Amino acid sequence: xxxxxxxxxxxxxxxxxxxxxxxxxxxxxxxxxxxxxxxxxxxxxxxxxxxxxxxxxxxxxxxxxxxxxxxxxxxxxxxxxxxxxxxxxxxxxxxxxxxxxxxxxxxxxxxxxxxxxxxxxxxxxxxxxxxxxxxxxxxxxxxxxxxxxxxxxxxxxxxxxxxxxxxxxxxxxxxxxxxxxxxxxxxxxxxxxxxxxxxxxxxxxxxxxxxxxxxxxxxxxxxxxxxxxxxxxxxxxxxxxx
Amino acid sequence: xxxxxxxxxxxxxxxxxxxxxxxxxxxxxxxxxxxxxxxxxxxxxxxxxxxxxxxxxxxxxxxxxxxxxxxxxxxxxxxxxxxxxxxxxxxxxxxxxxxxxxxxxxxxxxxxxxxxxxxxxxxxxxxxxxxxxxxxxxxxxxxxxxxxxxxxxxxxxxxxxxxxxxxxxxxxxxxxxxxxxxxxxxxxxxxxxxxxxxxxxxxxxxxxxxxxxxxxxxxxxxxxxxxxxxxxxxxxxxxxxx
Numbered sequence: 110x111x112x113x114x115x116x117x118x119x120x121x122x123x124x125x126x127x128x129x130x131x132x133x134x135x136x137x138x139x140x141x142x143x144x145x146x147x148x149x150x151x152x153x154x155x156x157x158x159x160x161x162x163x164x165x166x167x168x169x170x171x172x173x174x175x176x177x178x179x180x181x182x183x184x185x186x187x188x189x190x191x192x193x194x195x196x197x198x199x200x201x202x203x204x205x206x207x208x209x210x211x212x213x214x215x216x217x218x219x220x221x222x223x224x225x226x227x228x229x230x231x232x233x234x235x236x237x238x239x240x241x242x243x244x245x246x247x248x249x250x251x252x253x254x255x256x257x258x259x260x261x262x263x264x265x266x267x268x269x270x271x272x273x274x275x276x277x278x279x280x281x282x283x284x285x286x287x288x289x290x291x292x293x294x295x296x297x298x299x300x301x302x303x304x305x306x307x308x309x310x311x312x313x314x315x316x317x318x319x320x321x322x323x324x325x326x327x328x329x330x331x332x333x334x335x336x337x338x339x340x341x342x343x344x345x346x347x348x349x350x351x
Numbered sequence: 352x353x354x355x356x357x358x359x360x361x362x363x364x365x366x367x368x369x370x371x372x373x374x375x376x377x378x379x380x381x382x383x384x385x386x387x388x389x390x391x392x393x394x395x396x397x398x399x400x401x402x403x404x405x406x407x408x409x410x411x412x413x414x415x416x417x418x419x420x421x422x423x424x425x426x427x428x429x430x431x432x433x434x435x436x437x438x439x440x441x442x443x444x445x446x447x448x449x450x451x452x453x454x455x456x457x458x459x460x461x462x463x464x465x466x467x468x469x470x471x472x473x474x475x476x477x478x479x480x481x482x483x484x485x486x487x488x489x490x491x492x493x494x495x496x497x498x499x500x501x502x503x504x505x506x507x508x509x510x511x512x513x514x515x516x517x518x519x520x521x522x523x524x525x526x527x528x529x530x531x532x533x534x535x536x537x538x539x540x541x542x543x544x545x546x547x548x549x550x551x552x553x554x555x556x557x558x559x560x561x562x563x564x565x566x567x568x569x570x571x572x573x574x575x576x577x578x579x580x581x582x583x584x585x586x587x588x589x590x591x592x593x
Contacts, residue, residue, distance in 0.1 A: 159501045171441055178447035199413055205420035244593045259401045351483050
């Protein structure tokens with residue numbers, strides 16, 4: 110019974126963990142948790158993660174969740190190359206700063222944008238109000254300005270010359286956002302250049318493997334959902350529209 | 352030129368950093384950044400933190416932001432007692448998991464609740480729609496259920512027998528929530544017990560010192576603001592209400 114990663118590749122944080130583990134040759138058992146079917150609400154999954162969210166990790170008796178925390182655990186446990194999460198105090202602090210800024214600022218916007226543009230129409234058969242979408246687009250744009258000018262600053266990777274956990278976390282979320290019309294890669298050559306660096310390093314084969322489900326339009330349609338899925342998803346989208 | 356901490360004690364992440372540094376006797380120069388006067392938008396402060404947010408830290412030429420990242424930096428730099436952020440892989444991973452869950456789930460709800468109930472009426476002269484307030488309160492309650500049942504689980508502190516960065520961060524945010532009439536500690540005896548443990552460890556003198564301005568109702572009134580403050584605060588209130 111080795112490492113288990115409980116994932117749904119439709120979720121960007123799950124793709125982050127998947128790509129990170131695979132790229133580093135970390136052996137694990139992929140345990141599918143289908144969000145569209147409400148699998149995360151099952152009693153069984155509740156034993157792996159009582160918070161009922163993916164990604165989740167099970168390593169013998171040890172369980173945990175939260176994608177960022179999982180990446181740091183894996184980097185440490187498998188004694189990965191230092192550049193992923195440097196031991197140097199200041200380098201690590203700047204990566205921590207980025208990770209926290211990203212989950213505080215960028216990720217909620219990516220999530221909101223996706224739910225307003227894709228899930229709301231699918232589940233509620235109506236578009237989100239234009240002014241709501243506009244507000245999210247504006248905030249997201251401001252966040253991308255900060256990403257480019259304060260964090261990236263023309264460097265090959267967020268922390269400098271070498272890739273780190275910061276790039277993997279950010280990459281998966283930004284690619285998700287780019288699918289709902291946030292044209293950051295077309296409009297921002299510096300971010301596009303960084304994206305290419307990350308993709309080159311990880312390798313397109315693994316990237317495509319991780320993103321296959323997310324790229325299939327049908328993945329988010331009602332046909333992919335069962336009643337349990339529809340229930341929790343609809344409740345969530347209503348909340349986001351408030 | 353030693354360590355400088357750029358803070359406004361009206362902000363709960365700033366209080367977490369303040370309390371943490373003081374309780375560990377980390378010598379620092381307190382640099383006031385008055386949010387109500389929009390001081391975080393100044394050019395000067397932009398040199399310390401181009402993201403224009405507090406808390407921020409300056410240590411010689413090294414600068415950083417994000418309260419969680421700052422706590423971890425301080426714990427490491429000043430070689431604080433292991434319990435604050437244990438070196439043990441699994442203990443640290445569970446604390447990271449909590450920290451991420453808290454900033455992803457609890458903090459946004461606390462922020463939204465506070466802005467809807469206190470800042471919006473002050474700045475926009477109207478109360479937020481009842482159903483919005485209701486929804487936020489319900490979500491917040493669900494988050495507190497998870498805090499109690501999944502993270503705290505009747506332990507003395509979040510990570511077990513000893514206090515850690517998790518407790519300091521969490522307590523500061525949860526006390527902020529009580530400023531809007533959320534009687535979380537009266538209604539939840541296990542959380543009240545945990546709060547007492549944390550406050551005992553830190554000492555009421557320091558807790559009160561950190562919280563003095565927050566508990567003063569006038570701190571959030573328009574009298575405390577100048578025009579720059581009103582401008583950015585109003586924009587933010589509108590955004591949160593959208």
